[in-house]
Amino acid sequence: MVINLLAKRRSVRSFAEKNVPKETIRHILEAGRLSPSGGNEQPWKFGVITDKALIAAISKAAYDQAWIAGASFLIVLCTTAVPGRRGGRDVQKARFPERSAEIEQLETELYRKLHQEEHQTKIPGSHMVLAALEQGVGSCWVSLFAVDEVAALLGLPAGTLPSEIIAFGYPKTEAKPAPKKSLDEIVFYNRF
Numbered sequence: 001m002v003i004n005l006l007a008k009r010r011s012v013r014s015f016a017e018k019n020v021p022k023e024t025i026r027h028i029l030e031a032g033r034l035s036p037s038g039g040n041e042q043p044w045k046f047g048v049i050t051d052k053a054l055i056a057a058i059s060k061a062a063y064d065q066a067w068i069a070g071a072s073f074l075i076v077l078c079t080t081a082v083p084g085r086r087g088g089r090d091v092q093k094a095r096f097p098e099r100s101a102e103i104e105q106l107e108t109e110l111y112r113k114l115h116q117e118e119h120q121t122k123i124p125g126s127h128m129v130l131a132a133l134e135q136g137v138g139s140c141w142v143s144l145f146a147v148d149e150v151a152a153l154l155g156l157p158a159g160t161l162p163s164e165i166i167a168f169g170y171p172k173t174e175a176k177p178a179p180k181k182s183l184d185e186i187v188f189y190n191r192f
Contacts, residue, residue: 005133010177012138013067015169020072024135028075028168031131032124044121047076047154047162057153058165062145072137072169075128076150077121081112081159089115113147113161121163128166138171 025048032046049055050073058076059068068074089111093100103111129139142165150162 002130005130008177009129009133010138010175011140012169012171013140013167014172015070015072015138015167016172018072018170020137020168020170024132024137025073025168027135028128028131028137031127032075032077035120035124035127037120037123043080044124045078045080045160046124047074047078049074049076049154054153058145058150061149061153062142062165065142065144067140068142068165068167070169071167075125075166075168076154076162077125077164077166078154078156078160079121079163125164125166132168136170137168139166139168141166 029046029048032044037043049058052069055071055074056069058074059065062068089103092103092115096103106114125141129141132139145162145165147161150165151160154162156162
């Protein structure tokens with residue numbers, strides 16, 4: 001059951017020195033591939049990083065988060081640019097009509113970089129994390145990293161940006177998940 005997986009999920013930052021089999025990595029990737037996306041655009045690429053030197057370089061580009069270097073592998077969730085006619089600024093202008101003029105005036109490349117997370121890589125990433133956990137593989141999201149530096153390390157083409165990184169591996173130790181707030185603390189019905 002998905003709820004049972006969610007209840008035991010935790011961020012793993014200490015990994016055992018044990019490689020994750022290719023079949024398991026493929027299972028994790030398949031969970032991401034099957035994810036929904038707005039307009040079924042699937043505006044993503046999934047970079048599987050197994051080279052230890054490259055993982056170490058990405059760890060440095062993630063502002064020296066040394067624990068990342070201990071991961072068995074990384075999946076770099078990359079966003080590909082969506083043409084302006086399919087969403088793009090129009091979605092944000094509709095969501096924030098009072099800021100429409102400011103959104104329109106943002107330089108194209110800056111807007112694309114700031115808007116990258118709206119391209120739904122968090123949905124396939126979440127699916128991958130659950131698929132990994134189902135196989136006994138732990139994970140941790142990495143959002144703090146130098147985007148252009150990671151893009152250069154991976155040789156990403158123009159129009160494709162790394163939006164999130166997930167570190168995967170077998171947990172070195174078993175730990176309890178962090179406590180979560182109760183439903184009463186986080187849910188409201190109809191009006192706040």
